[in-house]
Amino acid sequence: MLPAVITLMGLGLLFGAGLAFASRVLAVKRDERVEAIEEVLPGANCGACGFAGCSALSEALVEGEADVQACPVGDSEALARVAEILGQEADLGASRQVAKVRCRGTEDAAETRFSYAGIKDCQAAGAIAGGHKVCEHGCLGMGSCVQACPFDCMYMKDGVPVVVEEDCTGCGNCVEACPRSIIELAAEDQPVFLYCVSTAGPREARQACSNACMGCGLCARTCEQDAIEMQDNLPVFDFDKCNACGACVEACPTDALGQPPVLREAAGSSE
Amino acid sequence: MSVKTFAGGVHPPYYKELSASSQIEDLPAPQQVIIPLIQHIGAPCQPTVEAGDEVAMGEVVGDTDAFVSAPVHASVSGTVKEIGETALPDGRKVQAIIIESDGEDRISGEAALQQQRTLQSMNADDIRDAVRKAGIVGMGGAAFPTHVKYSPPPETDIDTIILNGCECEPFLTCDHRIMLEEADEIVSGLQAIMKACGAERGLIGIEDNKPDAVEAMREAVRDHPYQVEVLETKYPEGAEKQLIDALLGREVPSGGLPLDIGVVVNNVATAVAVSRAVKRAEPLTKRVVTVTGDAVKQPKNVRVRVGAPIRQLLEASGGFSEAPARIISGGPMMGTAIYDLDIPITKGTSGIVALSHQLAADASEEACIRCARCVEACPISLMPLYLAEYDQESALQYNPLDCIECGSCSYVCPSNRQLVQRIRLTKATAQAEQEDSS
Numbered sequence: 001m002l003p004a005v006i007t008l009m010g011l012g013l014l015f016g017a018g019l020a021f022a023s024r025v026l027a028v029k030r031d032e033r034v035e036a037i038e039e040v041l042p043g044a045n046c047g048a049c050g051f052a053g054c055s056a057l058s059e060a061l062v063e064g065e066a067d068v069q070a071c072p073v074g075d076s077e078a079l080a081r082v083a084e085i086l087g088q089e090a091d092l093g094a095s096r097q098v099a100k101v102r103c104r105g106t107e108d109a110a111e112t113r114f115s116y117a118g119i120k121d122c123q124a125a126g127a128i129a130g131g132h133k134v135c136e137h138g139c140l141g142m143g144s145c146v147q148a149c150p151f152d153c154m155y156m157k158d159g160v161p162v163v164v165e166e167d168c169t170g171c172g173n174c175v176e177a178c179p180r181s182i183i184e185l186a187a188e189d190q191p192v193f194l195y196c197v198s199t200a201g202p203r204e205a206r207q208a209c210s211n212a213c214m215g216c217g218l219c220a221r222t223c224e225q226d227a228i229e230m231q232d233n234l235p236v237f238d239f240d241k242c243n244a245c246g247a248c249v250e251a252c253p254t255d256a257l258g259q260p261p262v263l264r265e266a267a268g269s270s271e
Numbered sequence: 272m273s274v275k276t277f278a279g280g281v282h283p284p285y286y287k288e289l290s291a292s293s294q295i296e297d298l299p300a301p302q303q304v305i306i307p308l309i310q311h312i313g314a315p316c317q318p319t320v321e322a323g324d325e326v327a328m329g330e331v332v333g334d335t336d337a338f339v340s341a342p343v344h345a346s347v348s349g350t351v352k353e354i355g356e357t358a359l360p361d362g363r364k365v366q367a368i369i370i371e372s373d374g375e376d377r378i379s380g381e382a383a384l385q386q387q388r389t390l391q392s393m394n395a396d397d398i399r400d401a402v403r404k405a406g407i408v409g410m411g412g413a414a415f416p417t418h419v420k421y422s423p424p425p426e427t428d429i430d431t432i433i434l435n436g437c438e439c440e441p442f443l444t445c446d447h448r449i450m451l452e453e454a455d456e457i458v459s460g461l462q463a464i465m466k467a468c469g470a471e472r473g474l475i476g477i478e479d480n481k482p483d484a485v486e487a488m489r490e491a492v493r494d495h496p497y498q499v500e501v502l503e504t505k506y507p508e509g510a511e512k513q514l515i516d517a518l519l520g521r522e523v524p525s526g527g528l529p530l531d532i533g534v535v536v537n538n539v540a541t542a543v544a545v546s547r548a549v550k551r552a553e554p555l556t557k558r559v560v561t562v563t564g565d566a567v568k569q570p571k572n573v574r575v576r577v578g579a580p581i582r583q584l585l586e587a588s589g590g591f592s593e594a595p596a597r598i599i600s601g602g603p604m605m606g607t608a609i610y611d612l613d614i615p616i617t618k619g620t621s622g623i624v625a626l627s628h629q630l631a632a633d634a635s636e637e638a639c640i641r642c643a644r645c646v647e648a649c650p651i652s653l654m655p656l657y658l659a660e661y662d663q664e665s666a667l668q669y670n671p672l673d674c675i676e677c678g679s680c681s682y683v684c685p686s687n688r689q690l691v692q693r694i695r696l697t698k699a700t701a702q703a704e705q706e707d708s709s
Contacts, residue, residue, distance in 0.1 A: 113610055113611075114608075114610030117633050118689055118692050119636070119689045119692050119693060121696065123696055123699075124692050124693070124695070124696055127695065127696070127699070128362060129358065129361070129362020129363075129607075129610070130362060130363075130364065
């Protein structure tokens, strides 16, 4: 009994000493800041920064290979913490970028040429006879962007995607996923947004979709600030001139122009 | 009697009895034809006429200098109404010449002049030239310019010509009727093709569900050194690569063409067109199309003008017996559903199939259960389930570009997975990668 106990205790001490020695001498030196930053970052591994994930970005930040604001997903608080850990200054003046869908071709509004019964994938749907909708520019409605969203802040409603802008992190995965390139990142508080990409002429656009921009130019004529110019049957905005009066949105005969949700809410609460 | 075949494939119900016994019926010229400037694989044609021009039947209305292409001809005589746009049966939108018919079918002067020619007086280049001028493309459906098949690179020798009379697509019977009614023309076309390619061996492959066609062709080749081979009735027996494998035991290399192994395969309808082009300088302005399906009142085989609206064919068949669920251009396995009856018949349109809701029911897609039935069915020995994976990165490892999109995998899938559509996405990605790297 006793020899066995002594032998086992001896072995235990020996291995313990070995492990203690190894952990000192063979320790991997890791910058503490890497772990600190990783904890601050969103941890979604969405890849929007261009690195393999949050851990890879943390390392790149510490090694100075990435900009302090490289994470487009993290809110200003998180970016400020990152800057603090790295001992740098972050410029947080810019407004938040969110994904906006430039199409309101809902099931009610957009005309279709045939019914599509294939797989639920926008690229596949677009490959069949140029898509089932009359409009060759707009949303195909199969929800490839919703599937691509790693933050679960998009959903399909009436055949077009809706972005929950307050949850959107602006990672841009949906922008990449859309074969028709109708999703873009824009400032959350951009005073007016054009919800149409159709460059078709008035007649053609109107026949394709009742929410389409027909290129009528009423918005440009209404604007007192001269901030709107028509190009390819679509208005182009100069936000340096725009005073966010909303007259163009009022003037638009279709639903092609709109004010961002944040502004609408602000206006609603002040009334 | 032993029948030849290939590995893989499926046995769909054929429904050929609907139209197999109906003799080819010549339809009159429609009031207006729409001649798409691209009806083939290759470069599009440029219009050679203008709106307002008078054209004779058989006159060239579109041509190009590109080698892999084929000119298009007026299929009626009349006036060019406009140079506009049309959708093709596969949905692509292309430029087209729209001709209003005067109902006289005047034949163009040049074609009338050359009506006396014999094969003996022509060499291989003459035949190739005649085939190109006639605008002949593969009439089985793929519409590959035929003269290109007869122009192998200098180091390649063509030893065998195969005429494809398999007609493995369900429902279609146009090739069957052509073999019964124009067997001699097919053989004379084969003679011309053999001479154009310098080949020694001529084979005609027919599936064993068409014994009358086998008999008719055997009768027609009695005084010729050609063989008529009987093949198992199995889909896709008539796919070029599968037919070569079944008849000769040769495999077309991955990414290669039948030319690489010394073989040219032509559809029997193409052989008829070649014969007419060689003997009478007759351009390809008509073709035989099967109008069939369980939603058509009188299924039949019709000879129509290229550019005739699909509506004309359906009206000639008595219209619909019930509202169709799908109208397909081509066969049900590889054809495409169409949504507009004013889409024109092209040189490659072999059938118009209108299916009832019973036959074309939409099945809901379930998850893959890894049963590997698609692997067994694939005639190319690919693994469709992996090719159709959502993760295209991994799908790219399984040679997507070898897929011939025959649809056997989608047909056998017990989970109703739309495998071919998914594989097409993978193929598009693979194609883009190949172009990037080259």
